[in-house]
Amino acid sequence: MSATTLAAEPAARPAPERRPVVELSGVHRRYPGTPPVRALDGVDLRIDSGELVGIVGPSGSGKSTLLNILGTLDRADEGLVRIDGLDVGKLGDGQLSALRARRIGFVFQQFFLTAGVTAVDNVADGLLYTGMPLGERRRRALDTLERVGLADRVHHRPNELSGGQRQRVAVARALVGAPSLLLADEPTGALDSASGAAVLKLLHELHDGGTTVVVITHDHDVAAELPRQVHIRDGRIASDEKAGGR
Template identity: 60%
Template sequence: METAEFETVPLRRPVIELEGAGKTYHTGSVSYEALRGVDLAIEEGEYVAIMGPSGSGKSTLMNVLGCLDVLTTGSYRIAGQNVAQLGDDELAAIRNRRIGFVFQQFNLLPSLTALRNVELPLVYAGMHKDERRERALRALDRVGLGERTAHRPGELSGGQQQRVAVARALVGDPTLLLADEPTGNLDSTATGDVLSLFGELHQAGRTIVLITHESEVAAHADRVVHVRDGRIQADERTVAA
């Protein structure tokens, strides 16, 4: 009897690994547990929405995932690296090279053109002006604003400003895109445009983690993690997935 041969499928290490993650804030004699024993793994190429009401801990979770805040208890690994073992310079390098951030507030500098706003992360990284201009132009073209490079934020709609913010997040070619309520300041049309863009980025292989309190927005992801009172209440695949 012949032995069947099976193709070996390589195991992928999750981009994000949280184990027993806890975060406690102290104000004088008062303590507040924002995260309580969170276990979460997100693999490369996943599109995950983290959903919960105000005060649920989802924004704290976003800050931890983006290496903007540190855990009180438990562990966090990003691409296999234990964040607790990294120094300030190493954490800054992760934020600059591996993670792209998109926030509810567009955080664009009003005096700069769209092109210059997108270039900024590369300026801080010390990249030569010719290369950063080329990469910024390519990022703006990718989000559909190749003809608006010379426009300042005040000359763009809310949806266009958020697209500039997405281009800025992508210009460093990060492996992980973190979006915190990215449609919170947008009307329904602009919301649809931005979510369509996230869908395109996901189809191209980008790992996306979207923080939201809106079920309609979360439904665009392949997986929804529900957070309440600092704990994960449910972790489910969406119907579309």
């Protein structure tokens, strides 16, 4: 037997295991009215770990209600909602607050940074309810700001940052607790095109690093940059397709 035969090729590294971070089955949400508003009407959706997904739809389509359900800010009237393996319908308000604090990160169109507070302390506040000592919260905040490309802006206050930089601080605040799910609601809506493109690039980089990211948007140009697009209309999933992306 030759030496070449003996030298076996290295085994291929297995792909990382995909697990569901979001599982929705038969989800309904209705609001009072005459007639009642069917904001969500039998939604089924699964999002696995490491995915980058756009929830796309016009105003009134149900995407904001879906965001609130995914973020456990609202409860479904019917159906199963499971976030990171936990059945949301079986959790009390305190347990839901803990779930949001530890496993879900939020990024909004408006940055919601505290005026007069440095970037590092705005990000450290994302760990405020974990019981972590201030020094450790600041250390993690510094690491996360470096991750989003703001290592040279950690002591700047919001009024000293551009819109794109403020959104990066908001992303860092959402990420500092290492959430299982990052929800970005119209994250480029308040930005000029160059800053918006930079924030989208950052979301792609986070996805490449293994973060599960869901972007809620009405902007089809933004959606076209995402590898999976879930279109919602009249409270129902109209299409779910792999497209665009990089």
